[in-house]
Amino acid sequence: MTSITNPILPGFHPDPSILRVGDDYYIATSTFEWFPGVRIHHSKDLKNWRFISSPLSRKSQLDMKGNINSGGVWAPCLSYQDGLFYLIYTDVKSWHGAYKDTHNYLVTAESIEGPWSEPVYLNSSGFDPSLFHDRDGKKWFVNMIWDYRKGNHSFGGIVLQEYSAQEKKLVGPVKNIFKGTDLRMTEGPHLYQKGDYYYLLTAEGGTEYNHAATLARSKTIDGPYEVDEDYPLITSAGKDHLDIQKAGHGSLVETQNGEWYLVHLGGRPLKDKRCILGRETFIQRCDWTDDGWLRLSHGSKSPEVVVQGPDLPEHPFEPEPAADDFSGETLGSQWNSLRVPMDSSWMSLSERPGYLRLKGRESLSSMHEQSIIARRQQAFKIEVETSVAFEPEHFQQMAGLLFYYDTIDHVYLHITHREEAGKCLGIIQTKYGEYDELTEAFIPLKDQEEVKLRGEVQDGMLAFYYRQHDEDWQQAGPLIDITHMSDDSAKQVRFTGTFVGMACQDLSGGRKEADFDYFIYKEQKKETTGQETGKGSTLHL
Structure with a gap:
């Protein structure tokens, strides 16, 4: 049996x-x-x-x-x-x-x-x-x-x-x-x-x-x-x-x-x-x-x-593909938006075929109109990767790779614009509602080029990486403890879980767009249980 x-x-x-x-x-x-x-x-x-x-x-x-x-x-x-x-x-x-x-x-x-x-x-x-x-x-x-x-x-x-x-x-x-x-x-x-x-x-x-x-x-x-x-x-x-x-x-x-x-x-x-x-x-x-x-x-x-198990024949299903290249007419069932439906006013798979286009809307603290497409984190050890074409013109425009619990707890590897660096890469961590920037200085990026972004999670620790062209992957910022993104860390109980995906903001109201070429989500197939993973493990890069 x-x-x-x-x-x-x-x-x-x-x-x-x-x-x-x-x-x-x-x-x-x-x-x-x-x-x-x-x-x-x-x-x-x-x-x-x-x-x-x-x-x-x-x-x-x-x-x-x-x-x-x-x-x-x-x-x-x-x-x-x-x-x-x-x-x-x-x-x-x-x-x-x-x-x-x-x-x-x-x-x-x-x-x-x-x-x-x-x-x-x-x-x-x-x-x-x-x-x-x-x-x-x-x-x-x-x-x-x-x-x-x-x-x-x-x-x-x-x-x-x-x-x-x-x-x-x-x-x-x-x-x-x-x-x-x-x-x-x-x-x-x-x-x-x-x-x-x-x-x-x-x-x-x-x-x-x-x-x-x-x-x-x-x-x-x-x-x-x-x-x-x-x-x-x-x-x-x-x-x-x-x-x-x-x-x-x-x-x-x-x-x-x-x-x-x-x-x-x-x-x-x-x-x-x-x-x-x-x-x-x-x-x-x-x-x-x-x-x-x-x-x-x-x-x-x-x-x-x-x-x-029951006395029934097994009926396994094909696993979800690791990569989504956004070549279909609709998004896959793993993808979700916050509070409002996905519609052409803020996201599109057809305006640039083969890409997911997000049009920048409100901030990550908004409970109304965020431009986020995300999926559940379903294992303690995961790797995610995307590639984004985005040409911000000022600091209020951002797009990138997001780990998200809710409006007061999230971590964001994002492309933006700063006067001192031009197009650049930074990390925002909002923890218990407190905003912080985790890179010592924003990382300069080449204009008119896509940027590949990657995140690796092991047992509540997150490392970010980036690359342009065929350069080697470079680590962006420090290792980040993301266990604040949980039901249990806030003063008042809450009920969801960690999501990972793509986001775009334009706080000026200009609706600057970002194009995502693909998204890869990989889990470590064999993992220990939650109690075991909490015993002092570290992320090996």
Whole structure:
């Protein structure tokens, strides 16, 4: 029987919602402020996964311009009934302070690859919504409710309301069906039905190092729900030696052969408990006890790196090519933009065939209109490379190779113009919102020539290089600790992961353009786990 090595979706792929339709398995994950919204992966064997669609591909479905960092799409839920796929998602507009503005929507499609419908607005009472299709034909909507009032716990419980597919709205009374356990911060609800019971799986403990998933059950959908006395189902809390930390927020699937699996989020930390890859998707095999409760098959509550796979034939997929030469009519599915769709007003593959053209817009601190095309960093050891044609005329114009977490944490190897150097190369590091320039002096470059830029990352340390013509690669600036680009380094928790890609700014408003000839992304194929990589390793150049 095959084995599965975790994570199954490496890099920033949190809040997994898993679904089986016949012999096909699908996982939907959160995308937060990155566009397009929601990523769906497909598998036949629960081991090998490939990306197939991002349902929220139009501004009419998802308008995130101005959304706060780590806002946007939280915790989608994917389901299927009577030939129709349902996707529930939250668009979070604000979440700092006492209040949270969390708008919940539904889109549908006959095919998992779309086209997906225009959204149906549902409610805004809390986040992590989920839709359950009951055996009697009714549809039930659950979400956690946010309670901002003084003296109350802000995670106010899980509320239930009926959804009318005919009227396309929530109907009937709202009932709080589960207040959670002493782990608190109850969220991420998913309902299931097995035998005589409705089972409610929730995330608890907060999505950091005390994260967990808890199971409760009831013989009626509106409760009362009794908690498994041996809760939680899974957690890494208090076990710093585990390779997989933050285990929690999951969903369940039964194979066509009656085997059960839990997919859940987790993180693989480097030094100082920093997860630069973000929260990833992992899988665990489960068994039911004689008295009707679920347990991880290996007999522990702790997540395992290697798990027993299902009794299904393997279906491997072709790996993503390392190089993108931008010769197609559309960008590959690995590429994302921030908050707004990719359109011809600021990026083009046709204006200079064979190149990706970016037109300079707002700064790296903007939450509105950035010209960034980036992809997830999905391994601790990577090499990336691009070549850019860019002729800046003054210091407000920049273009180059970007490592990006959010508006307050990023590192940027960029071409610009300085009076003392002309066209030149420099490094910006913004760390916890503080701007710095890491080169002692800007490096002069030849005019009217493309510049090749490269970055090498090993275990949270980044080295930049550059070259023109056939000259040797030259290191640009010092080794850079990029572990500040993680969920864990900021004063307030955040939820994405490190991206790497191409960017262009023109702070004068002149929309100066940069042309990128290619982008190469390579991972070290065999790597150690996160805990091991944090033990004092250094970058060998």
